[in-house]
Amino acid sequence: MGAVSLGQLPEPDRIEIAFAGRSNVGKSSLINALTNQKGLARASGEPGRTRELNFFNIEESNVRIVDLPGYGYAKAPKDVVDKWTRLTRDFLRGRVNLKRVYLLIDSRHGLKKVDLAIMDVFDEAAVSYQIVLTKTDKIKPPAVKRVTQETLDAVLKRPAAFPRVLATSSSKKDGLDMMRAEIAELSRIG
Numbered sequence: 001m002g003a004v005s006l007g008q009l010p011e012p013d014r015i016e017i018a019f020a021g022r023s024n025v026g027k028s029s030l031i032n033a034l035t036n037q038k039g040l041a042r043a044s045g046e047p048g049r050t051r052e053l054n055f056f057n058i059e060e061s062n063v064r065i066v067d068l069p070g071y072g073y074a075k076a077p078k079d080v081v082d083k084w085t086r087l088t089r090d091f092l093r094g095r096v097n098l099k100r101v102y103l104l105i106d107s108r109h110g111l112k113k114v115d116l117a118i119m120d121v122f123d124e125a126a127v128s129y130q131i132v133l134t135k136t137d138k139i140k141p142p143a144v145k146r147v148t149q150e151t152l153d154a155v156l157k158r159p160a161a162f163p164r165v166l167a168t169s170s171s172k173k174d175g176l177d178m179m180r181a182e183i184a185e186l187s188r189i190g
Contacts, residue, residue: 010055012097014064015187020088021104022114023070026134026170030104031056031065033170034180053091063187066091066098071114093125099186100128100162102179107133107167110147111154123160130162131155132179137169 019027032038035058054067068088092101101122105111122129131151136144148165155161166182168175 009053009091009095010064012095014057014062014097016055016064016066016095016098017183017186018066018068018092018098018101019104020068020101020118020129021070021134022106022112025070025104025106027067027070027104029170030132030134030168031067033168033173033176034183035065053087061184061187063183068101071118089121092122092127098127100130102132102166103129104132104134105151107136107144107147108138111151116154119155119158119161123158126160128160128162130182131165132175133165133167135169136167136174137172 019031021027035056052069056065056067057063058065068091071088092098103115103118103122105115119129121127133144133148133151139147144167148167152163152165155165156163166175166179168179170176
């Protein structure tokens with residue numbers, strides 16, 4: 001189900017985990033890989049395709065995945081981008097059943113200024129978030145190790161950040177079992 005306003009949100013009857021990140025970071029691909037469903041979240045080569053909050057119930061658990069619109073570059077009018085940015089911020093501030101936001105960072109680029117700004121929003125709103133590096137298959141293992149450590153060093157100073165960085169590749173299925181285990185743990189704590 002998709003929501004373009006707070007009034008369209010589903011009841012907070014399940015634990016929710018959200019996926020956030022810059023446009024084209026691989027949110028939809030990671031959601032599809034985690035759930036083993038190729039077409040669950042629509043992946044696109046065009047930045048800014050996700051323009052609403054998309055909710056996916058995981059039937060065998062009490063978890064709901066939320067695919068947030070990407071931030072940063074998007075082929076959309078400024079007023080449309082502003083609208084979905086406000087909706088995302090309002091959702092993050094007021095969702096009591098939101099247990100964690102997974103902030104996806106392209107491993108080839110590391111943390112950018114726009115990512116740090118989103119992390120500031122999470123910290124100010126006291127929204128628990130965890131960094132997930134994506135597309136690790138596109139760089140060599142020593143570079144994955146380096147960017148993972150650099151990212152961890154950056155998040156250890158932040159109050160709402162979960163102090164572990166996950167390195168993933170949706171296409172190679174790397175890191176997905178670890179991420180599934182963490183999601184399962186969140187649903188047990190819930």
